[in-house]
Amino acid sequence: MPELRKDPVVGRWVIIATERARRPQDFAVEHDAADARTCPFCPGAEERTPREVLAYRAPGGAPNGPGWSVRVVPNRYPALMVEGDLDKKGRGVYDRMNGVGAHEVVIETPHHERALGDLSAGEIEAVLAAWRDRMLDLSKDGRFRYLLAFKNHGSAAGSTVGHAHSQIIALPVIPATVRDELAGGRAHWDRRDRCIWCDVVEQELSEGDGGRVVLANDQFVAVCPWAARSPFECCVLPRRHAAAFEHEPRASYGALAEVLRAVLRKVDGALDRPPYHLMLHTAPLGERDLPHFHWHLELMPVLGTVAGFEWGSGFHINPVAPESAAEFLRKVTA
Amino acid sequence: MPELRKDPVVGRWVIIATERARRPQDFAVEHDAADARTCPFCPGAEERTPREVLAYRAPGGAPNGPGWSVRVVPNRYPALMVEGDLDKKGRGVYDRMNGVGAHEVVIETPHHERALGDLSAGEIEAVLAAWRDRMLDLSKDGRFRYLLAFKNHGSAAGSTVGHAHSQIIALPVIPATVRDELAGGRAHWDRRDRCIWCDVVEQELSEGDGGRVVLANDQFVAVCPWAARSPFECCVLPRRHAAAFEHEPRASYGALAEVLRAVLRKVDGALDRPPYHLMLHTAPLGERDLPHFHWHLELMPVLGTVAGFEWGSGFHINPVAPESAAEFLRKVTA
Numbered sequence: 001m002p003e004l005r006k007d008p009v010v011g012r013w014v015i016i017a018t019e020r021a022r023r024p025q026d027f028a029v030e031h032d033a034a035d036a037r038t039c040p041f042c043p044g045a046e047e048r049t050p051r052e053v054l055a056y057r058a059p060g061g062a063p064n065g066p067g068w069s070v071r072v073v074p075n076r077y078p079a080l081m082v083e084g085d086l087d088k089k090g091r092g093v094y095d096r097m098n099g100v101g102a103h104e105v106v107i108e109t110p111h112h113e114r115a116l117g118d119l120s121a122g123e124i125e126a127v128l129a130a131w132r133d134r135m136l137d138l139s140k141d142g143r144f145r146y147l148l149a150f151k152n153h154g155s156a157a158g159s160t161v162g163h164a165h166s167q168i169i170a171l172p173v174i175p176a177t178v179r180d181e182l183a184g185g186r187a188h189w190d191r192r193d194r195c196i197w198c199d200v201v202e203q204e205l206s207e208g209d210g211g212r213v214v215l216a217n218d219q220f221v222a223v224c225p226w227a228a229r230s231p232f233e234c235c236v237l238p239r240r241h242a243a244a245f246e247h248e249p250r251a252s253y254g255a256l257a258e259v260l261r262a263v264l265r266k267v268d269g270a271l272d273r274p275p276y277h278l279m280l281h282t283a284p285l286g287e288r289d290l291p292h293f294h295w296h297l298e299l300m301p302v303l304g305t306v307a308g309f310e311w312g313s314g315f316h317i318n319p320v321a322p323e324s325a326a327e328f329l330r331k332v333t334a
Numbered sequence: 335m336p337e338l339r340k341d342p343v344v345g346r347w348v349i350i351a352t353e354r355a356r357r358p359q360d361f362a363v364e365h366d367a368a369d370a371r372t373c374p375f376c377p378g379a380e381e382r383t384p385r386e387v388l389a390y391r392a393p394g395g396a397p398n399g400p401g402w403s404v405r406v407v408p409n410r411y412p413a414l415m416v417e418g419d420l421d422k423k424g425r426g427v428y429d430r431m432n433g434v435g436a437h438e439v440v441i442e443t444p445h446h447e448r449a450l451g452d453l454s455a456g457e458i459e460a461v462l463a464a465w466r467d468r469m470l471d472l473s474k475d476g477r478f479r480y481l482l483a484f485k486n487h488g489s490a491a492g493s494t495v496g497h498a499h500s501q502i503i504a505l506p507v508i509p510a511t512v513r514d515e516l517a518g519g520r521a522h523w524d525r526r527d528r529c530i531w532c533d534v535v536e537q538e539l540s541e542g543d544g545g546r547v548v549l550a551n552d553q554f555v556a557v558c559p560w561a562a563r564s565p566f567e568c569c570v571l572p573r574r575h576a577a578a579f580e581h582e583p584r585a586s587y588g589a590l591a592e593v594l595r596a597v598l599r600k601v602d603g604a605l606d607r608p609p610y611h612l613m614l615h616t617a618p619l620g621e622r623d624l625p626h627f628h629w630h631l632e633l634m635p636v637l638g639t640v641a642g643f644e645w646g647s648g649f650h651i652n653p654v655a656p657e658s659a660a661e662f663l664r665k666v667t668a
Contacts, residue, residue, distance in 0.1 A: 005561040009518040009530050014561040015651040018658070079643055079651050092537040093530065094560045150646035158645045169647060177648035184343040196343055196427065203426040226428045227339040227348040277646040309413055311492045312484035312611040313503060314511035317349040317413050324352070 002099025041163035078103035117264030125257035154275025189292035197294030224322035231320035243283035336433025375497035412437035436504035451598030459591035488609025523626035531628030558656035565654035577617035
């Protein structure tokens with residue numbers, strides 16, 4: 001059983017998962033993304049994954065067979081185990097609990113050679129709908145406090161399977177990154193009675209040309225953040241306040257897919273299809289109506305330039321001003 | 335002039351330094367560490383660095399010539415500029431200030447082929463003394479709030495020069511990593527009237543065999559942290575409370591050098607001389623007597639295994655239990 005341990009100083013939870021070291025890909029340096037013959041995520045290879053927990057397929061198709069457009073399966077090498085209770089315990093100054101959680105893989109397309117950014121807006125909407133459907137289902141488990149949906153694209157971003165996929169992790173704790181955002185949002189709310197992300201959206205949209213907006217439609221806006229940590233970092237936010245991605249009205253996912261597709265294609269065009277991380281930050285479970293948290297997507301391209309400084313220092317240095325990155329991305333035709 | 339920008343939600347300061355993109359090494363993928371002929375940090379090439387701000391050399395040696403054992407120079411490609419005032423300004427919800435600071439390089443040895451872990455305890459003590467001497471000098475500048483000393487070893491850790499060196503950065507803000515530690519230390523102090531790191535040292539030393547202590551002498555202890563973020567992460571702490579590294583009594587640096595040397599050699603032996611990050615966390619300037627902060631060194635080996643999960647999720651997964659790492663390191667003869 002993996003174990004969750006809390007850092008006694010900063011409160012950051014870490015998964016100690018010694019079983020996972022047995023995962024063969026953990027020690028692979030290169031992955032041949034083009035080798036569809038051995039891909040466990042391709043149609044026809046369904047028996048090579050654990051049994052699906054969700055799939056969108058045409059009427060009449062059998063579960064765990066081909067014919068799907070999006071398919072969700074448990075991770076064969078989970079970071080957390082779905083069985084068992086949390087068994088929270090202290091040991092002197094230290095805190096731990098069992099590594100109970102779910103770890104699922106969302107196979108985003110049946111086409112081995114297509115990346116998320118290559119899909120149509122309708123196909124990306126189906127991926128987002130799969131995130132939503134799985135998140136709503138996982139939210140029924142009272143042991144879980146947070147649902148992480150994210151994607152590592154490309155081996156330099158940590159992906160070990162070339163076929164387009166994202167991951168959903170159900171955690172019994174709140175990740176430090178989200179906890180810091182909740183605290184910051186709370187502080188702004190306490191002082192101003194406004195959502196800080198709503199203020200950011202308002203200010204970004206009012207700055208016009210020369211600002212950090214990459215694109216927007218009537219529901220969503222994509223910006224290069226004011227204090228971007230790395231070149232071409234992008235953030236996609238709903239224009240009106242909403243704390244939980246998974247409780248958006250159904251119609252929103254189409255509008256989100258449009259913006260996400262355009263951003264991915266612009267980044268692909270600007271940086272020659274870079275590896276990237278895509279992260280969803282949504283409200284903790286049971287807090288869907290928070291006035292001081294605003295869900296958003298973070299996209300971080302992984303660039304080959306090794307700045308080095310921040311790795312040792314913990315302090316980020318960004319050699320591309322977000323205004324320049326946004327201007328560049330605005331001009332790229334996707 | 336570089337700019338410091340604060341994330342409006344989590345309060346993390348980021349350096350936006352567009353000039354730095356011109357640094358040629360930023361786009362280099364590989365560095366030939368063995369090519370001493372072109373090394374700007376070797377004796378005889380002193381004119382290829384900015385003029386030294388500190389050097390330890392035998393009596394009679396001229397500044398900016400050979401004969402030194404440790405030499406400190408301003409970084410030729412600084413992340414921050416030492417001239418100018420902070421010019422702090424708000425812009426709606428955003429905060430910024432000028433990127434004023436110092437950025438220095440500590441050349442740790444005249445020998446091109448020797449890494450920090452290859453040096454004698456006396457030579458490592460001289461490196462630590464150089465950190466201290468520069469930190470005490472930089473602390474006189476009232477614009478600075480924090481001094482970061484760190485080291486990236488190996489190109490996979492972000493180092494762009496093969497010759498052993500560390501860096502010291504003087505910042506007008508407190509880095510997020512240290513700010514989180516200060517807040518956590520403060521919370522423990524408020525609740526318990528004790529330093530959390532003193533509690534950690536006490537608990538680690540009392541657990542005996544099977545615990546996470548790698549080694550200790552009468553002044554310092556090296557442990558694999560309870561919630562280590564990555565395999566073989568190590569933390570070196572003074573056994574009695576002290577907030578500021580640079581205000582240790584002179585005799586302490588020799589004892590620290592002994593422990594640091596042993597840890598580096600054990601990690602080198604265990605992991606075949608891995609790349610690593612080494613970071614000093616000391617108290618903010620002007621707060622040398624904090625009861626709730628305890629200075630320490632963090633050593634993070636950079637392993638080739640790409641876990642990938644934490645990059646997208648912001649949640650760390652460690653496939654090696656710190657007890658196992660500590661046991662392994664205890665047995666390695668350096």
